[in-house]
Amino acid sequence: MDDDIKKEIRKMALQNAFEHDGQTQDKIILGKILGTKPEFRTKVKEISEVISEIVALVNQLSSEEQQSEIEKEFPELLKPKEKVEEKEGLPDLPGAEQGKVVTRFPPEPNGYPHIGHAKAAIINSEYAKMYGGKFILRMDDTNPEAERMEYHAAIKVGLEWLGIQFDQVKSTSDDMEVFYEKGKELINSGKAYVCTCKRDEISKNRRERKDCKCSFDDIEKNNKNWDKMNEKFKPGEAIVRFRGDMKADNAVMRDPVLFRIIDEKHYTVGDKYRIWPSYDMAVAIEDSIDGVTHAFRSKEFELRKELIDAILDALDMRKPYQGFFSRLEFKGMPISKRIIKPLIEEGKVSWYDDPRLPTLEALRRRGVKPEAIRKFIMSLGLTKANTLAPFDALEAFNRKFVDATSKRLFMVSHAKKLTVNNLSLTAVEIPNHPVNDMGKRKIEIDSGFYISGEDAETIKEGMQIRLLGLGNVSITKVGSEFEGDFVGDGDTTNIPKIQWVSEKNAHEIKMIIPKTLFNGEEFNEDSLEELDVYTEPHYLQLKEGEEIQFVRFGYCRKDSQNQAIFTHK
Ligand SMILES: [Zn+2]
Known part of the structure; x- marks a missing residue:
């Protein structure tokens, strides 16, 4: 092994250690070397021995000693990093001069x-x-x-x-x-x-x-x-x-x-x-x-x-x-006016802000954040291959933005009534977000609840269920309506943990679920699902346009007091 490569390894080890509280690891440095110097890929054993020696020595140094060696030997490592994030995906412009583009x-x-x-x-x-x-x-x-x-x-x-x-x-x-x-x-x-x-x-x-x-x-x-x-x-x-x-x-x-x-x-x-x-x-x-x-x-x-x-x-x-x-289009969501205009004229799509469309108005109404669009587009960069992206690709970016700020609320669809006996509580307080401090909301309750039809199907007489944020209920009757006895805090392992809405203050809204507009060339007649659902009264306190997460359902945007639009899972 020549001295140049040893110096290179020492530089990488010092840099990595300095960035990680003074400690680095063999495998990290090995990865970096094999990544930047392909000629060593056939000499992994030899190079590993050298790395192991150098890493051990570097790890013995204090952070101060590491820093002073970097300052002396490799000052280039201390220069502030350029804003690489902004450049993500975009190559340099030919013949571009700073300030003159x-x-x-x-x-x-x-x-x-x-x-x-x-x-x-x-x-x-x-x-x-x-x-x-x-x-x-x-x-x-x-x-x-x-x-x-x-x-x-x-x-x-x-x-x-x-x-x-x-x-x-x-x-x-x-x-x-x-x-x-x-x-x-x-x-x-x-x-x-x-x-x-x-x-x-x-x-x-x-x-x-x-x-x-x-x-x-x-x-x-x-x-x-x-x-x-x-x-x-x-x-x-x-x-x-x-x-x-x-x-x-x-x-x-x-x-x-x-x-x-x-x-x-x-x-x-x-x-x-x-x-x-x-x-x-x-x-x-x-x-x-x-x-x-x-x-x-x-x-x-x-x-x-x-x-x-x-x-x-x-x-x-x-x-x-x-x-x-390349042109950017989402799969099954055409951008061409020639396709969209007739759909509007025929009444198959309500308007240019219909949440099934890829117009900016529709994306906004559906609950897509502009920051997510920007990140998504920058991630595609300047590739010339045509991009027919699945909508999921944008969802992944959007989720990061909405997750942190969306209040969690309860909503039930295909509601079934559940009467809970022996319940002495008259109200319950539930946090609005599982991790972030976004306050709590108080829900007034009595014996009448709604649970969702999908959950109801799995419930059998004699079993216990957990009403989220409230407590366990032992089911005594199933059928078109359900009944149970309140147990309170019980064992929650292996029992359904479900959301609910209090019957006395349930608020009915329409849930709009946009789906893929076209399957191949064919218009999807089932591209818009509408459900009548119950949500908690807190829904009425939300601002119009606010993004929420309905627990166990997905992210939605409040379109009005009486309508929400499903954004994505
Ligand atoms: Zn002529």
Whole structure:
């Protein structure tokens, strides 16, 4: 064994010991060495002996001695650790300079924001944070046909709920004059032309990789046609096309659309404009003039990268770095408007906040915490493989947030009546959380109780059950109603320990249980279960929107005084 490796082992041992009250262990150091120095994997026996010797020596040192050796020999170990947690999952940005990174989130206000939007917003905003840069929200509103103020507002509300902050907020339609100026520049340099072919002719030419007759028009004619687009031409009769390459393998490059005519009223600028830039034109120009250095969007736009670069090259404008990430969807919870809208119209789904949907409003209503969404998305990182995550994956993150703060309450479904005789207590106090100090609640009781139907099925005459927080009951009668004698504190081993609700103050609510919306391609007709259940009166004291755990049932969110939504187990 050479001295370098011995030094490395000593360094690891000192560091580990120092972090763990002065003691380290052979197997921890062995693991670290084999992890970082694969060449030793075939020499485990030899290296183990060396480790064992060094660890024994290091463990004999006092913490002070360990610290002074680290200070002298390995001062790099004492430097404050960088905030690795924030970077979790996200790789470094190419060509990024601290303080100079500009990213943006450019949603189109043509629908309600969903988990896919959350991913784009979070990744772009995390990158700006990572580099102390600037983050822009840009409403990409250049298709008045599809866009509405309603969606614009919903996106802003959703982002606010996610806790995402922007350094600048703008709309793409703010820059219409810039688009016109750049469009004319392209026409005047012969890099764009007005095409008046019919739609199917354009598609045919694209398929056959042939130029159309308009592409031979001179600049003067193109300028005249551009003016006509403002008045004479009807929507669909003329478009401006970028002179790409009709022979290109990337179909996006086959003379794509830069501008088209839309006569619909725009939700903020009204009917001031009728020539609107296409998505590619808008993104190219906006990212460049907004100073965006790194533009991330989802993978389905990957083929458009070449076009966006080509537009900016043709205009001699600055090009941002373009990165891509996979789309995020939950299994059985489609995000597409084409799928969700008809379900709402047919009444199969109540609205965009229906808890079966992956919209931000629905997730919030279901009891998913924004912090959990952020952690979940960061855990996925920047993988390009498409993510069709099971909803459970998000649940695991959410559980960590709701568990600590959710009050535990009793709720029974398919209630059965239980009469308890010889009960002298008139009230009982039960802690709101098993571990955290979240106070207690007092429940008034008499002989009448409700227990859940599921528990009732397992109860036989003569056996004892434990009513949680109250005491044991010896069952004397079973059937459509149950009866028993109060025993008090008794042996609780091997007897059912069940929740209950006092009949005299039981509060009836509707429990909404969302399930997977689609099984494969098929709509799940049983995707929403509704139960009439009894809960304790304390439910009425909870704030609307508060997350609770119904004991032995799962986490739920209070939707109203009369309705709760099941979040997850
Ligand atoms: Zn044409």
